[in-house]
Amino acid sequence: MAFQNALLPPTYDIRSTIATMPSFALAAAANPLVQRSAFRLATQQTSGALPRLFSTIATGGLQRGAARLHTTSGLHASAIPRSVSAQPSYWTPLGRAIGLSPYTGLLQYRNFSSNGGISRNMLANLEAAANRNPTSPTAQNAFYQVLLKANMPAIIVERYQSGRYARNQAVEEAYVKALSLLTANKTVDIGTHDGHSSGLSQGQLQAISQAVAANAHGGNIAVSARGSGAKDGPIHVVVDESIATTIFKWIRFFLVFGFVCYLSLIVVSMVVESFNTLKRTGTARADAEVKAEAQKARFSDVHGCDEAKEELQEIVEFLKNPDKFSTLGGKLPKGVLLVGPPGTGKTLLARAVAGEAGVPFFYMSGSEFDEIYVGVGAKRVRDLFAAARAKSPAIIFIDELDAIGGKRNTRDATYVKQTLNQLLTELDGFDQSSQVIILAATNFPKLLDKALTRPGRFDRHVSVDLPDVRGRLAILKHHAQKIKMSEGINLQELAQGTSGLSGAELENIVNSAAINASKNKSMFVTMRDLIWAKDKVIMGAEKKTMVISEKEKLMTAYHEAGHALAALYTTAQPMPLYKVTILPRGMSLGHTAFLPEMDKYSWSSSDYTARIDCSMGGKVAEEIVYGNDMVTSGVSADLNNATDLAFQMVASFGMGGRELAPMDFGSRYNQLSSATKELVEREVQKLLTVSYDRTRELLKLKRKELDLLAQALVDYETLDKEEVLKVIKGEKLTDRIKMPRSGQMTIPRPPNPLESLPPIAGGQQGEETDGSGGPPPPPPAPPASV
Numbered sequence: 001m002a003f004q005n006a007l008l009p010p011t012y013d014i015r016s017t018i019a020t021m022p023s024f025a026l027a028a029a030a031n032p033l034v035q036r037s038a039f040r041l042a043t044q045q046t047s048g049a050l051p052r053l054f055s056t057i058a059t060g061g062l063q064r065g066a067a068r069l070h071t072t073s074g075l076h077a078s079a080i081p082r083s084v085s086a087q088p089s090y091w092t093p094l095g096r097a098i099g100l101s102p103y104t105g106l107l108q109y110r111n112f113s114s115n116g117g118i119s120r121n122m123l124a125n126l127e128a129a130a131n132r133n134p135t136s137p138t139a140q141n142a143f144y145q146v147l148l149k150a151n152m153p154a155i156i157v158e159r160y161q162s163g164r165y166a167r168n169q170a171v172e173e174a175y176v177k178a179l180s181l182l183t184a185n186k187t188v189d190i191g192t193h194d195g196h197s198s199g200l201s202q203g204q205l206q207a208i209s210q211a212v213a214a215n216a217h218g219g220n221i222a223v224s225a226r227g228s229g230a231k232d233g234p235i236h237v238v239v240d241e242s243i244a245t246t247i248f249k250w251i252r253f254f255l256v257f258g259f260v261c262y263l264s265l266i267v268v269s270m271v272v273e274s275f276n277t278l279k280r281t282g283t284a285r286a287d288a289e290v291k292a293e294a295q296k297a298r299f300s301d302v303h304g305c306d307e308a309k310e311e312l313q314e315i316v317e318f319l320k321n322p323d324k325f326s327t328l329g330g331k332l333p334k335g336v337l338l339v340g341p342p343g344t345g346k347t348l349l350a351r352a353v354a355g356e357a358g359v360p361f362f363y364m365s366g367s368e369f370d371e372i373y374v375g376v377g378a379k380r381v382r383d384l385f386a387a388a389r390a391k392s393p394a395i396i397f398i399d400e401l402d403a404i405g406g407k408r409n410t411r412d413a414t415y416v417k418q419t420l421n422q423l424l425t426e427l428d429g430f431d432q433s434s435q436v437i438i439l440a441a442t443n444f445p446k447l448l449d450k451a452l453t454r455p456g457r458f459d460r461h462v463s464v465d466l467p468d469v470r471g472r473l474a475i476l477k478h479h480a481q482k483i484k485m486s487e488g489i490n491l492q493e494l495a496q497g498t499s500g501l502s503g504a505e506l507e508n509i510v511n512s513a514a515i516n517a518s519k520n521k522s523m524f525v526t527m528r529d530l531i532w533a534k535d536k537v538i539m540g541a542e543k544k545t546m547v548i549s550e551k552e553k554l555m556t557a558y559h560e561a562g563h564a565l566a567a568l569y570t571t572a573q574p575m576p577l578y579k580v581t582i583l584p585r586g587m588s589l590g591h592t593a594f595l596p597e598m599d600k601y602s603w604s605s606s607d608y609t610a611r612i613d614c615s616m617g618g619k620v621a622e623e624i625v626y627g628n629d630m631v632t633s634g635v636s637a638d639l640n641n642a643t644d645l646a647f648q649m650v651a652s653f654g655m656g657g658r659e660l661a662p663m664d665f666g667s668r669y670n671q672l673s674s675a676t677k678e679l680v681e682r683e684v685q686k687l688l689t690v691s692y693d694r695t696r697e698l699l700k701l702k703r704k705e706l707d708l709l710a711q712a713l714v715d716y717e718t719l720d721k722e723e724v725l726k727v728i729k730g731e732k733l734t735d736r737i738k739m740p741r742s743g744q745m746t747i748p749r750p751p752n753p754l755e756s757l758p759p760i761a762g763g764q765q766g767e768e769t770d771g772s773g774g775p776p777p778p779p780p781a782p783p784a785s786v
Helices: 014-019 023-030 032-037 040-045 049-062 120-132 137-149 153-162 169-192 202-215 243-280 306-320 346-357 376-390 414-428 469-480 491-496 503-519 527-539 550-569 605-626 633-651 674-701 703-716 721-728
Strands: 335-339 361-365 394-399 436-442 460-463 577-581 591-594 718-720
Touching: 120 137, 137 153, 137 169, 153 169, 306 335, 306 346, 306 436, 306 460, 335 346, 346 361, 346 394, 346 436, 361 376, 376 394, 376 414, 376 436, 469 491, 469 503, 491 527, 503 527, 527 577, 527 591, 550 577, 550 591, 550 605, 550 633, 550 674, 550 703, 550 721, 577 703, 577 721, 605 633, 605 674, 605 703, 633 674, 674 703, 703 718, 703 721, 718 721
Parallel strands: 335 436, 335 460, 361 394, 394 436
Antiparallel strands: 577 591, 577 718
């Protein structure tokens, strides 16, 4: 059936309503005689088709052949007609069956039909008793139990939901059973009652449908006598989803929606990026204007490279007074190449030249020219030189020139050489009257193309080497002016002990010392802070939190003691010992540092032999103390260093035996014959074997000193050269505090010399004051373990 009115859905089936009606109601609805006679007054008083239909249904039980009038017991004031079918049943209000507002009123008078062997009189008596005692849960439960046996659960549900009668656990259990029975009965009724089960004809069903449609404001209902589920009478099922299912569906929706949005964002980003790539053609940065920089650096800020400053003074004079050099027909070089190791101040020199001359300074690194797009490097070279010519006199400085000026190869592609070719073209076409100077810096001059370093381009090479002791002292004094230093600091001693360090490393030492002093809440930077910073740069940072067992610590102490004794007592050439420590520093568990007091530029065969002996000292010491089977893997770095030195002596320095000619084998080692290689390797092994035997004999003679030094290293962890000499002589280090084997180190508080003085006026007895009324200052820190 289908509703044609907007108030009722077109899929509504009247048979679902008829199926919930009792049989006597259906019979009454089909009998027009009862409609006209019994309930005419109710029909006239009630407006609407649905109340008339309900009245007709209620009175229809008098008409059918199986219907009878039953009179209730004396407890009832009147009787309600009820049909008796083959299976006794109870009736449910029509409004509740079709989904209207639930029926809340109680039927005070009932007509019970016999069911399950329970008589009507028993049911009437129990109901009367339950009504007389509404506050007694026992009476209610007795009535409910009989109703359950009579298969009348609807009455139990109706009475329980009214809230007028007492309840207890037994009553609640009966109510639950009634609900379960009622639910089961409704399920069965819906599936079994249809147009045929009601026994109504097609005309009778049509009359009922018209009555229901009249209540629906004139809607027409088409009723089919066929069973539910047929083509003309489909069954519409609505699944009632639980809250958990609904939440799961929403979560799944948001997850899928978020994933789709994420994929869409990625796709859009890729599309936008591809459009931008095609649009800019890789030259967005190259199209930017090259800007000059104003430099504040001066030659007074550059130290440790006086010769280089003197050569660059000519560039400054040319930029300031070009007529001075052109009167005699001379001309300055177009390009100046600064060559030297990293950290020696090449970039600072170029900035100082621009600052002294007061001209614009154009800076660019070699790695900034080329990109992944072809032609960008050449375009940037052209733009750089064009901008410099526009603001001449000017200085162009190209740092890390080897990045673009490397040697060309015939196998290289054309686009690889475009940047270098453009640079060569700009240098050739550079007019001397433009007053533009090109400075460049590199750490590897051998890698540069010869066409770039020929005369007429970068034809002047200025070497910027590591500073000597005077240069290091000047650098330390320059950087010391920027920090607060205490009195009594000997920078000369620090300069002598930093041989081989560059200006950048010296600046790092001063800066690290200032940071360490600030961390220790000191007012000034002391010599102890500078020594701590120097050791950190030379030997590496300490690893104080590293957990090492006592056995490994003692083994490391013997290893480092072997290095130190081999350096002090080697028969070749004693090495300048600086410090010995068993604290893990850098990549090693211990460290033995050597530092010459003055700069050394040439090394003899005895010097290299002494270094090999020192490298063998650690392995030999472990063998003497623990045996050959207990030598640790810590000797690998020492053997590698010794082998490299021995190979250089034989292959590069001509310090091998007489079986080898005085020639360079190292640079052409791969081209040598097998026999010559074998001779070289034999000489290397001979040097190493002789050094090993010599060191073993030395440490056997110095076994006592070896034990003393190893024990002192375990007690103090770090010893300098003077302390090492005291220890091996058997003297005690009275000014040092032994490191605890376990737990934290306790520092004894020094005696206060003011305790014997009388108390200060205004202060209490035994209280130290500093004039500010605050607490006494903390005791001085102990000397550092250096």
